[in-house]
Amino acid sequence: MAAVEDTSKFSEAYPMKGGDGPNSYANNSTLQKGYVDAAKELLSKAVAEKLNTDVLLSSNTFCIADLGCSVGPNTFIAVENILEAVEFKFQSQGLNLQIPEFQVFFNDHTLNDFNRLFKSLPQTRRYYAAGVPGSFYSRLFPNASINFFHSSFALQWLSRVPKQVVDKNSSAWNKGRIHYSNSTDEVARAYEAQHAEDMECFLNARAQEIADGGMMVLVIPGRPNTLPHSDSLVNVSFQLIGSCLMDMARKVVDKNSSAWNKGRIHYSNSTDEVARAYEAQHAEDMECFLNARAQEIADGGMMVLVIPGRPNTLPHSDSLVNVSFQLIGSCLMDMARKGLVSEEKVDTFNIPVYIMTSQELEAAVERNEHFSLEKLETIPRTLVSSTVSPIQLVVSHMRAGSEGMIKQQFGEDILDELFDLYRKKLEEQSSIIASGTETAITFLAVLKRK
Structure with a gap:
């Protein structure tokens, strides 16, 4: 048996905030839950139409992997939706006595709060559960071992920040910003290139892991094809956080650093060099992801991905996700000017999130050649019932998802002030x-191993 490769070298780890405290991901992921619920009907239809039960009858175990599971409870809801859909498929074909046992693998980075995840496992679950630590941009499972891959709100995270945007000698240096969404075209292209590379890795990995006839369903936050990166809500949020951090740093700002994207933390409104770096990283990551899954997925397996995205014609800067990052970047800038954080730390901080279009996803699958894209649909928007205001809901979700990487760069002391400033900026720009x-979209993608 060949040695199993350490996946930690393939990806930087920025897990969601663990535990069950007021700022935890478990208590601040209702927006993501809304899309999991909305995707249920599309997922059930995909399984009913595309899952080939003939190739499954030779095995009494149906293996499911949820990639980027975080700490729950949304992963448990998604798994239950998959189980119901598969069971209904068998029952509708008169195979009630041949419904297999279910094995579910919960995957996330090694730093994920797996203790919290396993403590929360439903007591009435109808499956065997196991944790699989590691990056989904590389191999996670044996060849042809997984029947059904699912991933929701995970593939927008790049495997790493593009190298160019933290290189002081690069035209794509994202100086003073933490995301691509309000940076130069160079920064945006760096993110785009990273995303394309990541998708290639993702699909190649899955192509090896998925079983014959397997499926993959992806739920992905996105943006319309024509929406600029800087107009995405998530990207605007990161811009605000970046602005807040800059407000905490020195008042003196280098006026000659436009090529370094000073004051930005994301690619979506940065230079072309930065955007290309992100695009290249995304492409590499997707290639790693798909190659790994291609080896792991079992005979007859499927992969379902839920991914935040953007419309094909939408610029990076106009994506809702990217707009949110831009706002966070703006907050960091404000804090830098007040001397509350180091300007150098802001200059070297970049958000490894890329919002893809449907065309980019289709291109990644086509380049990979191991999977067929059976379905690619936009999940309908859902209204989230909450006792807090829409702005506070956005703030709490943004903090739960980004606190870990911000704390790693700037420390814990700035968090309350940063997100309070972020809330104020959202109120000013409601x-x-x-x-x-209106332009925020989430994809549901269904893939089968060729």
């Missing part, structure tokens, strides 16, 4: 939420 929501 129209961003309304306009960004």
Whole structure:
């Protein structure tokens, strides 16, 4: 048996905030839950139409992997939806007595709060559960071992920040910013290239792991094809955080550093060099992901991905996700000017999130050649019932998802002030939420191993 490769070298780890405290991901992921619920009907239809039970009858075990599971409870809801859909498929074909046992693998980075995850496992679950630590941009499972891959709100995370955007000698240096969404075209292209590379890795990995006839369903936050990166709500949020951090740093700002994207933390409104670096990283990551899954997926397996995205014609800067990052970057800039954080730390901080279009996803699958894209649909928007205001809901979700990487760069002391400033900026620019929501999209992708 060949040695199993350590996946930690393939990816930087920025897990969601663990535990069950007021700022935890477990208590601040209702928006993601809304899309899991909305995707249920599309997922069930995909299984009913595409899952080939003939190739499954030779085995009494149906293996499911949820990639980027975090700490729950959304992963448990998604798994239950998959089980119900598969069981109904068998029952509808008169195979009630041949319904297999279910093995579910919960995957996330090694730093994920797996203790919290396993403590929360449903007591009435109808499957065997196991944790699989590691990056999904590389191999996670044996060849042809997984029947059904699922991933929701995970593939927008790049495997790493593009190298160019933290290289002081690169034209794509994202100086003073933490994301691509309000940076130069160079920064945006760096993110785009990283995303394309990541998708290639993702699909190649899955192509090896998925069983014959397997499926993959992806739920991905996205943006319309014509929406600029800077107009995405998530990207605007990161811009605000970046602005807050800059407000905490020195008042003196280098006026000659436009090529370094000073004051930005994301690619979506940065230079072309930065955007290309992100695009290259995404492409590499997707290639790693798909190659790993291609080896792991079992005979007759499927992969379902839920991915935040953007419309094909939407610029990076106009994506709702990217607009959110831009706002966070703006907050960091504000904090840098007040001397509350180091300007150098802001200059070297970049958000490894890339919002893809449907065309980019289709291109990644086509380049990979191991999977067929059976379905690619946009999940309908859902209204989230909450006792807090829409702005506070956005703030709490953004903090739960990004606190870990911000704390790693700037320490814990700035967090309360940073997100309070972020909330104030959202209140001052409340129209961003309304306009960004109109262009925010989430994809559901269903893939089968060729």
